[in-house]
Amino acid sequence: MKHLQRSDDPPAHSWNAVPLVRDRNGVEWEVGAAQRHPQRVRARLEQAVDHWIERARQMPIITRVKTPIPRPTVVYDLRGSVAGMAVSLREQPGPPQQWMHVHPELLMRYPIQMIQQTTPHEIAHLVVDWYLPRTREHHGAEWCAVMRYFGRPPLPYHEMEGQRRSIAVEPPPQRRLAL
Numbered sequence: 001m002k003h004l005q006r007s008d009d010p011p012a013h014s015w016n017a018v019p020l021v022r023d024r025n026g027v028e029w030e031v032g033a034a035q036r037h038p039q040r041v042r043a044r045l046e047q048a049v050d051h052w053i054e055r056a057r058q059m060p061i062i063t064r065v066k067t068p069i070p071r072p073t074v075v076y077d078l079r080g081s082v083a084g085m086a087v088s089l090r091e092q093p094g095p096p097q098q099w100m101h102v103h104p105e106l107l108m109r110y111p112i113q114m115i116q117q118t119t120p121h122e123i124a125h126l127v128v129d130w131y132l133p134r135t136r137e138h139h140g141a142e143w144c145a146v147m148r149y150f151g152r153p154p155l156p157y158h159e160m161e162g163q164r165r166s167i168a169v170e171p172p173p174q175r176r177l178a179l
């Protein structure tokens with residue numbers, strides 16, 4: 001994602017190689033994250049959404065016969081332990097409306113991970129919901145294939161404090177679709 005980089009943006013480290021530090025309250029942050037401006041961090045995430053949606057539209061085979069996936073609406077409204085959430089609302093017979101929900105506090109604490117890994121993770125869910133709506137398994141073969149196409153590790157969990165190795169980072173698909 002080098003072309004998305006600007007001089008005042010978070011450095012382009014691999015997200016899982018970024019040093020973590022604790023503030024005086026014992027809260028964990030990516031190093032340097034506390035100094036970043038929230039609007040700039042959000043602008044970078046929005047650029048990443050554009051990037052992955054554009055990549056998804058170029059996926060071979062499945063994209064040939066369907067309407068290209070639209071850009072989702074990004075909403076910064078998550079609280080608690082869920083870092084990101086993909087929501088597809090399908091009202092028959094039309095195509096689904098899609099949102100990516102983001103945890104704004106975790107985005108400030110872990111901007112590199114949230115932009116480099118959580119964002120493609122959630123976009124991959126939207127891609128599966130859009131192109132392969134009959135898919136049953138949340139982190140199944142279809143989702144893993146999109147992640148590999150994106151060049152991102154198909155990890156079902158996020159690596160933030162309080163979530164490590166936790167599979168249950170998102171509500172199950174039925175609830176996502178009902179939101």
Ligand SMILES: [Zn+2]
Binds near residue numbers: 125138
């Ligand atoms: Zn997921």
